[in-house]
Amino acid sequence: MMMERFSWTRFQAILRKEFQQIIRDRPSIGLAIGMPVMLLLLFGYAVNTDVDHLPAVVWDQSMSQDSRAFISALRNSTYLDPDYHVRGYDEIGRYLDSADARVAVIIPPDYGKQVQGNGSATIQVLVDGSDPTAARAAMNAVQTVGFNAGWDVQAERLAAQGGEKPRLPVQVETRVWYNPDMKSAVFNVPGLIGLILQNVVAMLTAFSMVREKERGTMEQLVVTPIRPAELMLGKLLPFVFIGFVSLTMVLLIGIYWFEVPPKGSVVLLFFLSTLFLITILAVGLLVSTVAKTQLQAMQMTFLLILPSILLSGFVFPRETMPAFLQGLGGMLPLTYFLIIVRGIFLKGVGLQYLWKETLLLSGFAIGLFFLAAKKFRKNLD
Incomplete structure (x- = not known):
């Protein structure tokens, strides 16, 4: 029934309005463009587990x-x-x-x-x-x-003494796969792609919705003939575009600046990143339906960011964590996206090895998106 009432004309009007609003909002544009670059350079150099000199x-x-x-x-x-x-x-x-x-x-x-x-x-x-x-x-x-x-x-x-050169009774020959030089950047840069996408997209999405509430323009939109689905999609699609711009930027910097090229399919990486973007957009939408001010939205977003850094496997191996913390980390979409992006980047593997994480991430994307859409629709009604 919702799809029968869906109007492409109203949807395009909301989409055009949202793009114009984003373009006029220079701080948000600066955040969307500058933050991914700054975070990648900062973490790429600062998060270094190599111990030398x-x-x-x-x-x-x-x-x-x-x-x-x-x-x-x-x-x-x-x-x-x-x-x-x-x-x-x-x-x-x-x-x-x-x-x-x-x-x-x-x-x-x-x-x-x-x-x-x-x-x-x-x-x-x-x-x-x-x-x-x-x-x-x-x-x-x-x-x-x-x-x-x-x-x-x-x-x-x-x-x-004229004897023969001694030999060790046991000799161990080691070879390191995927990251032979064991450089931290090779491990960190792919993980930063997921972390940066999550932080930038979730924060911008939540702020955009809450800003409408603070300015009173959300109520003006509600009284128009615009349907909740048209309004939600019209406001979210620009952030999908921003997410892909951020993904492309961090990919280019990772490949040409940090010299960490992906060994697997870039097309598969973009496809699975779409699932992750949908999930993070849903998280931002959920935050916006709960938060009443941009400060509250920022605080709620940071509640997601800190556990994601500590429990997702971005820095510390999840296998060494207590079972309780592993369970908490398993509730984070970033946990599965990190396995995907590192598998494609470092090992060059495809869906035959990443199908489990892809299914779990798809479940997160579908479940959170419908939950966010239901909550968003309820608030509008």
Whole structure:
């Protein structure tokens, strides 16, 4: 019955009015264009889990050729920059307290003698544990360098005695797929596409509807012959266009600026992004039906943004979260879109591997859109 009363003339009038209003609203245009670029550049550079070149302080009590070789090996690992040299624990404490150094490496006085002899040298490592990620990377780096140094010394000893070069009883060969260099940008940039689409589209949609309430123009539209479906679609379609503009912009920046090209189908990415856009538009519409002011709309939108960052798998693996938090994350559409966009970007997979997430995202899109449409219609009636 609703489709029989649907008037394309009234719909086009609302659509034209909404586009004109968006064009005249320069702050919204600036937000729609500038915010995706700013967020992608900001997160692309700031959200970096790669731990390299940590400042380190060294107390070399041996001052031998072997100790200098060990320090050089630390520097060559690129994990640590042993630029500071001290002569006691007091100086080490000052460097660690002031955060000028994150790691302290203490080489004992008999290091060279023990290495050249048949003894065992012990190197002490003090790590600033206030950042666990950096602390673990620093400890692993020093342990790896120490293991390699010990293995080289043992090989030299056997070679000097006329023996064969020793071999490890177990050797592990590792290969990294999809992101061989394990760069954070390769992982973060595809995820930012979903996060930026969600934030920009939901906020603009909610603000647009609430702005009509604050100005009193929504009541003027209600008393006209315009039907709820015509009004809703006429107001939402411009934001679909804005969403695709934002998607295209972040894709181009991700590909040409951060050099993270998609390995899969761009057409499939745009198609599945449409499902996600419908879902986020429905969320923005729901927010607008509840909020009475733009401040309330902004607060409600942020209630969606923060859990999406923490629970969707954007930064932290969902598998490591408690079951309760995994369940909460499963209620977020962004959770499934991140799997889709990273699968297309990093692995180059298609629907044969992403059908489950596509179905779940479709369920979110259909359910939320009809719920939002029902609520929107009820408010108008």
